[in-house]
């Protein structure tokens with residue numbers, strides 16, 4: 437066989453062996469066999485080149501170098517294929533970097549409510565929940581709000597189109613968390629010391645400071661000799677715990693059907709006073725409605741707007757931000 441044919445034969449068998457190598461070890465054996473510098477087929481071929489007639493040498497030498505380069509390239513390419521994990525063959529490359537994802541955070545209002553519960557628990561108040569769908573007994577009647585009272589106007593409440601399955605009476609989305617006072621006292625003999633945090637619903641026109649759904653924290657402490665002074669102390673301790681020692685609390689006389697006397701609660705922090713909710717001494721009629729004896733126990737109650745506090749602390753100027761779920765807003769907390 438002449439040298440050109442030998443070189444051709446070498447290339448053909450080398451490429452076939454490379455393609456057939458099933459793993460890295462097999463490919464390495466092929467490399468030693470066809471490209472090894474000390475012995476093997478390449479060495480044989482070089483020996484043969486030495487015997488080629490001098491005028492043929494440049495042509496044959498060029499051909500030899502081209503073939504050697506092609507075999508080397510084929511070997512390298514096969515090597516990188518064998519190095520890749522098996523999953524890559526199925527279209528999944530596990531060596532690629534993962535898809536980054538953003539961890540979620542608790543909503544600022546949820547954070548605020550968790551903090552409120554913690555503060556109030558230090559003052560001895562247990563956190564309890566109540567239903568958001570209520571009957572008139574708990575939303576109005578037991579709270580000393582009679583049927584003729586304007587707060588019961590259907591236009592000021594979200595009445596549901598379904599009736600209470602048990603009583604057949606109307607149902608509505610609760611307009612205040614004061615409902616939970618009744619539910620707790622119905623089921624627990626005094627003393628009680630609770631807070632209840634949650635959503636309330638009112639058909640308000642939505643703007644920067646109004647929403648038809650917002651959150652309240654209701655507080656109730658009924659025991660022997662609880663006074664209005666205790667109420668003010670608790671509210672002051674609560675507000676200073678949340679905002680700092682430079683908070684002042686003041687009461688303004690007011691009216692709520694379920695408290696006597698009743699007050700509006702204002703808070704001073706930074707610039708100016710702002711109203712944070714209502715409060716008062718639980719009306720004897722309310723205590724009687726749940727079977728408590730107003731001659732033996734007294735109590736205070738309060739209802740605070742949760743959004744207001746959170747907005748004040750974080751300098752949020754529009755209540756609607758809380759409910760839009762814009763992550764650019766939510767991520768800041």
Ligand code: DAH
Nearest residue numbers: 612695714715716737738739
């Ligand atoms: N429920 C009242 C409201 O939503 C707030 C309130 C006032 C709650 C006085 C109370 C209270 O517990 O004693 O406007």
